[in-house]
Amino acid sequence: MPWFLLVLAIVSEVFGTIMLKSSDGFTKWLPIVGVVAGYGLSFLFLGFALKDIGVGVAYAIWSGLGTIGIVIAGYWLFNEQLNTWGYVGIAMIIGGVIVLNVSGAH
Numbered sequence: 001m002p003w004f005l006l007v008l009a010i011v012s013e014v015f016g017t018i019m020l021k022s023s024d025g026f027t028k029w030l031p032i033v034g035v036v037a038g039y040g041l042s043f044l045f046l047g048f049a050l051k052d053i054g055v056g057v058a059y060a061i062w063s064g065l066g067t068i069g070i071v072i073a074g075y076w077l078f079n080e081q082l083n084t085w086g087y088v089g090i091a092m093i094i095g096g097v098i099v100l101n102v103s104g105a106h
Contacts, residue, residue: 002052009045014069
């Protein structure tokens with residue numbers, strides 16, 4: 001269950017960030033509500049997940065996979081492009097999350 005809560009935290013954080021971009025500098029009210037709801041739920045779920053997952057591992061996974069999620073969302077929804085180094089950085093984040101999980105750090 002704590003890993004499912006961590007996934008919900010990541011999805012909520014990505015949603016909140018998409019809404020942040022969509023708010024157009026906090027000028028559109030509906031996306032602003034989405035920002036507050038997304039980040040609020042993200043921290044709520046992350047807090048629940050931290051009951052059973054170490055804070056260092058949970059935060060690394062939350063921030064790493066959230067970063068990857070928003071890069072993918074930015075590409076699909078906002079036509080944002082990465083250069084070669086951007087892809088290298090994303091690959092390093094994925095590698096770090098894998099190492100954390102395989103090493104038994106959690």
